[in-house]
Amino acid sequence: MRKQREENFxxxxxxxxxxxxxxxxxxxxxxxxxxxxxxxxxxxxxxxxYISDAHLLVTDQGKEHRFARSLIKAVKDVNAxxxxxxxxxxxxxLAQLGKPDELALxxxxxxxxxxxxxxxxxxxxxYLDMGDKWRELFGKPTYSFDHKGVHFxxxxxxxxxxxxxxxxxxxxxxxxxxxxxxxxxxRPFTVGRExxxxxxxxxxxxxRLTPVVVFSxxxxxxxxxxxxxxxxxxxxxxxxxxxxxxxxxxxxxxHQVLTNRVKDISIHGVLSTAWPWxxxxxxxxxxxxxxxxxxxxxxxxxxxxGYVNVLPSGQADKTYxxxxxxxxxxxxNRLKSKEAGMAPPERLSGPHY
Amino acid sequence: xxxxxxxxxxxxxxxxxxxxxAVAGEISAxxxxxDIFSDTMKRYGKDVQVITAxxxxxRVIVEGAKEGEIMPREKAKDVAILLxxxxxxxxAEVVAVMxxxxxxxxLSIDGQPFFTIDERDMKLPVTLVxxxxxxxxxxxxxxxxxVDRLVAKGYGIFHSQITGKNGISCDMCHPDASNTHPxxxxxxxxxxxxxxxxxxxxxxxxxKPMEGTRLAxxxxxxxxxxxxxxxxxxxxxxxxGKH
Amino acid sequence: MKGLYTLLICLVILALxxxxxxxxLPAGILPPEEPVDNPATTAKVELGRKLYFxxxxxxxxxxxxxxxxxxxxxFADGKKVAEGIGGKxxxxxxxxxxxxxxLELQFWDGRAVTLxxxxxxPLINPVEMGMPSHEALEKKLRDIPEYRKGFxxxxxxxxxxxxxxxxxxxxxxxTLVSASSPFDRxxxxxxxxxxxxxxxxxxxxxxxxxxxxxxxxxxxxxxxxNNKFHNIGVAMKDANFEKLAREAQKGTATPEELxxxxxxxELGRFIVTREPKDIGAFKTPGLRNVALTAPYMHDGSEPTxxxxxxxxxxxGVLNPNLDGGMVPLNLLKKEKSQLVEFMKALTSDDIxxxxxxxxxxxx
Numbered sequence: 001m002r003k004q005r006e007e008n009f010x011x012x013x014x015x016x017x018x019x020x021x022x023x024x025x026x027x028x029x030x031x032x033x034x035x036x037x038x039x040x041x042x043x044x045x046x047x048x049x050y051i052s053d054a055h056l057l058v059t060d061q062g063k064e065h066r067f068a069r070s071l072i073k074a075v076k077d078v079n080a081x082x083x084x085x086x087x088x089x090x091x092x093x094l095a096q097l098g099k100p101d102e103l104a105l106x107x108x109x110x111x112x113x114x115x116x117x118x119x120x121x122x123x124x125x126x127y128l129d130m131g132d133k134w135r136e137l138f139g140k141p142t143y144s145f146d147h148k149g150v151h152f153x154x155x156x157x158x159x160x161x162x163x164x165x166x167x168x169x170x171x172x173x174x175x176x177x178x179x180x181x182x183x184x185x186x187r188p189f190t191v192g193r194e195x196x197x198x199x200x201x202x203x204x205x206x207x208r209l210t211p212v213v214v215f216s217x218x219x220x221x222x223x224x225x226x227x228x229x230x231x232x233x234x235x236x237x238x239x240x241x242x243x244x245x246x247x248x249x250x251x252x253x254x255h256q257v258l259t260n261r262v263k264d265i266s267i268h269g270v271l272s273t274a275w276p277w278x279x280x281x282x283x284x285x286x287x288x289x290x291x292x293x294x295x296x297x298x299x300x301x302x303x304x305x306g307y308v309n310v311l312p313s314g315q316a317d318k319t320y321x322x323x324x325x326x327x328x329x330x331x332x333n334r335l336k337s338k339e340a341g342m343a344p345p346e347r348l349s350g351p352h353y
Numbered sequence: 354x355x356x357x358x359x360x361x362x363x364x365x366x367x368x369x370x371x372x373x374x375a376v377a378g379e380i381s382a383x384x385x386x387x388d389i390f391s392d393t394m395k396r397y398g399k400d401v402q403v404i405t406a407x408x409x410x411x412r413v414i415v416e417g418a419k420e421g422e423i424m425p426r427e428k429a430k431d432v433a434i435l436l437x438x439x440x441x442x443x444x445a446e447v448v449a450v451m452x453x454x455x456x457x458x459x460l461s462i463d464g465q466p467f468f469t470i471d472e473r474d475m476k477l478p479v480t481l482v483x484x485x486x487x488x489x490x491x492x493x494x495x496x497x498x499x500v501d502r503l504v505a506k507g508y509g510i511f512h513s514q515i516t517g518k519n520g521i522s523c524d525m526c527h528p529d530a531s532n533t534h535p536x537x538x539x540x541x542x543x544x545x546x547x548x549x550x551x552x553x554x555x556x557x558x559x560x561k562p563m564e565g566t567r568l569a570x571x572x573x574x575x576x577x578x579x580x581x582x583x584x585x586x587x588x589x590x591x592x593x594g595k596h
Numbered sequence: 597m598k599g600l601y602t603l604l605i606c607l608v609i610l611a612l613x614x615x616x617x618x619x620x621l622p623a624g625i626l627p628p629e630e631p632v633d634n635p636a637t638t639a640k641v642e643l644g645r646k647l648y649f650x651x652x653x654x655x656x657x658x659x660x661x662x663x664x665x666x667x668x669x670x671f672a673d674g675k676k677v678a679e680g681i682g683g684k685x686x687x688x689x690x691x692x693x694x695x696x697x698x699l700e701l702q703f704w705d706g707r708a709v710t711l712x713x714x715x716x717x718p719l720i721n722p723v724e725m726g727m728p729s730h731e732a733l734e735k736k737l738r739d740i741p742e743y744r745k746g747f748x749x750x751x752x753x754x755x756x757x758x759x760x761x762x763x764x765x766x767x768x769x770x771t772l773v774s775a776s777s778p779f780d781r782x783x784x785x786x787x788x789x790x791x792x793x794x795x796x797x798x799x800x801x802x803x804x805x806x807x808x809x810x811x812x813x814x815x816x817x818x819x820x821x822n823n824k825f826h827n828i829g830v831a832m833k834d835a836n837f838e839k840l841a842r843e844a845q846k847g848t849a850t851p852e853e854l855x856x857x858x859x860x861x862e863l864g865r866f867i868v869t870r871e872p873k874d875i876g877a878f879k880t881p882g883l884r885n886v887a888l889t890a891p892y893m894h895d896g897s898e899p900t901x902x903x904x905x906x907x908x909x910x911x912g913v914l915n916p917n918l919d920g921g922m923v924p925l926n927l928l929k930k931e932k933s934q935l936v937e938f939m940k941a942l943t944s945d946d947i948x949x950x951x952x953x954x955x956x957x958x959x
């Protein structure tokens with residue numbers, strides 16, 4: 001077994017496959033040895049990378065600040081991929097406090113990426129100025145595009161009800177309230193009616209069998225409300241997505257290895273470059289292989305980047321590139337093979353909502 | 354307006370009188386107790402030993418033990434048990450006489466006349482517990498408010514970015530103080546390479562990931578942080594040493 | 597009851613061991629792990645000592661264990677990389693045998709679990725002692741009457757094998773232990789045992805300089821290593837690790853062979869585990885007597901302790917697998933010299949005695 005593994009390892013492999021096979025052999029999570037299964041559906045397989053949740057702060061440490069160093073490292077690692085991914089998704093929370101200098105620093109660092117970048121917004125980017133600077137630097141927060149036969153949708157799924165006007169909060173107060181993950185007065189994320197309508201309209205033009213990949217900052221299901229690992233209108237969004245056969249969701253915000261499957265939708269969380277969140281006290285889906293606790297001495301541990309292989313079938317395999325740890329792969333085959341259906345996250349009791 | 358002019362001094366005088374009489378009451382109780390004590394001692398002369406409790410307010414006159422002698426162990430044990438029982442008279446001046454037979458104990462509380470209780474029956478009248486009163490509801494409210502204040506202070510520091518110099522706050526890795534495991538201390542902390550208490554680890558986090566300056570062990574902010582972290586683990590059993 | 601018997605026997609053996617030989621350890625330190633099948637005896641240690649210093653263990657009779665692990669040179673050799681028969685250069689800096697008994701794994705890449713296993717390696721390494729095979733060495737040594745006698749006395753046979761040779765050498769090496777330095781006396785309460793600068797260095801070691809996480813001092817295991825592997829960037833800057841990793845797969849090379857192939861040797865722990873996270877990672881060495889074992893790092897690339905501190909001060913060398921614990925330290929000049937003073941305080945008080953006794957001079 002080990003010899004076979006070693007042979008697969010290196011014999012004439014490119015870097016990308018080198019990493020893939022490494023991930024499979026050491027993580028032991030995949031079932032089959034080959035990823036590029038040619039089926040009768042001859043969609044072209046491709047890869048995109050992701051970097052997410054940079055949470056940049058601008059201090060007198062400049063680019064030596066550990067969050068900046070981490071983002072720079074992620075850019076270097078993605079640039080070292082051979083072959084290069086088709087594009088790189090940025091998964092939201094580029095800035096920590098939504099400040100213009102934080103966003104500008106993030107744009108500057110990401111500009112070093114060789115592959116094209118698709119940006120997605122997170123709550124830390126939005127709630128200082130309600131997205132003014134974001135739109136100026138990166139354009140519309142909600143959009144869709146097609147790539148090699150796959151339809152991509154990018155949402156702003158961190159819309160919350162107004163909690164700042166009545167108490168007359170300043171912009172920074174609004175931002176700080178949003179920035180605190182365990183804020184007992186926090187409001188749950190939503191996609192919101194406007195975007196749901198837009199999504200339904202957008203997807204109505206897409207054939208049922210066309211693969212759909214949704215980029216969202218919040219998870220599009222309900223995991224743990226206290227930390228806003230939650231999308232309040234998840235059921236409605238899932239209903240809209242349910243009209244398509246092959247849907248994958250890639251989301252940020254949770255800063256950990258996280259996998260779920262709701263009906264037929266694969267939902268993958270991505271790593272943060274800045275710091276890992278602990279697993280929520282309850283609600284972590286049964287599909288998730290949890291990563292071990294990180295070592296706080298090591299600024300990179302528990303963090304990283306990753307990539308997604310879109311298969312010819314239109315489904316996706318996800319690989320987490322954990323810094324200072326072996327990569328972890330979650331393949332579509334494995335997701336499907338687990339017992340069908342997971343009980344919805346249990347009803348949470350508690351004082352906060 | 355003139356009512357206020359009259360009422361105010363009257364109220365203030367009343368308050369003054371009340372506080373003076375409270376203090377006076379205390380002074381008079383001590384004096385009375387001292388008088389009873391010296392009267393009793395006159396009767397016994399040198400044939401007794403006097404054992405005083407550490408608060409200076411509970412004096413036990415032990416019959417059958419001569420001044421300057423070392424008390425036999427059994428008797429000393431009995432005296433200790435008696436003193437332990439007298440602690441219930443928190444705040445009161447107590448003069449006790451332990452006769453040779455060790456069965457009847459004579460007690461004088463706050464200079465009142467002696468009464469006798471059976472040593473085997475140290476169940477004390479409820480009204481005499483804790484000096485003269487149970488904890489009042491108000492007292493408990495005050496104590497709780499003080500604890501809540503410290504916890505809230507800790508909550509604030511925990512969730513702010515001022516502790517270190519790089520803008521990282523504790524709640525980034527520990528939302529709701531999760532993953533802090535305060536109930537496992539003291540334990541061998543791998544980052545510190547020695548057995549540590551919760552505050553040692555807090556300081557390590559302040560210094561290393563947060564690049565700040567460590568807090569002294571008796572620093573108020575450190576206590577506040579500990580108070581908050583521990584408050585999130587009420588009811589969790591202590592498992593010190595657990596990795 | 598059987599368990600109790602075994603325990604008693606083990607304790608007796610430990611006691612004999614401690615009494616018979618070698619460096620005395622302060623109380624409270626966990627003793628080194630000794631394999632059940634290789635208990636120490638006076639005769640075995642003597643035999644091991646003889647073998648350790650015997651150049652006939654090399655193919656051309658020029659190199660012994662002591663050549664690279666010389667008592668007078670801190671039980672190392674003062675060279676960048678080891679030099680074996682015919683001056684052939686290896687790829688690794690010779691680690692010290694002093695206190696090696698306490699390490700969980702041997703070699704910079706941890707490819708040997710026990711001292712016994714480690715001893716077998718250099719014997720047949722073409723750039724170290726160069727014997728064509730273990731059997732060849734067995735034959736050679738069996739021809740020597742004093743060894744026939746010695747092995748008969750210790751192991752009860754004249755037809756001894758390489759395992760016996762390794763066991764004897766390992767038993768000797770387990771006596772090369774020392775944990776009494778000025779720093780130890782300071783920890784025990786003697787405030788005057790080390791200079792103020794060294795004390796400041798100790799504070800920095802646990803604080804700003806971030807050394808303690810990998811080189812931490814634990815009272816029952818005071819050897820300043822966490823026995824783990826970290827990529828700190830030594831020699832990694834220009835290494836193209838994919839290319840190297842592919843090269844590592846040509847043929848059926850063993851970790852031992854790969855460790856001595858130029859270039860591939862820099863993969864470090866990866867050679868043994870084949871796990872991506874171990875690329876360029878090397879074992880954390882202990883720090884006792886570090887002042888005696890220059891030059892430093894797995895390839896001897898840092899000539900002095902000052903150079904080592906500078907290396908860490910700049911945060912190691914950036915490479916794709918750099919350990920996340922490595923960050924620039926911004927140490928002041930004074931702080932750097934205080935750290936060096938602290939490390940000097942780790943030199944054993946009894947080093948002179950140990951040098952003498954290891955060579956057979958009485959205590």
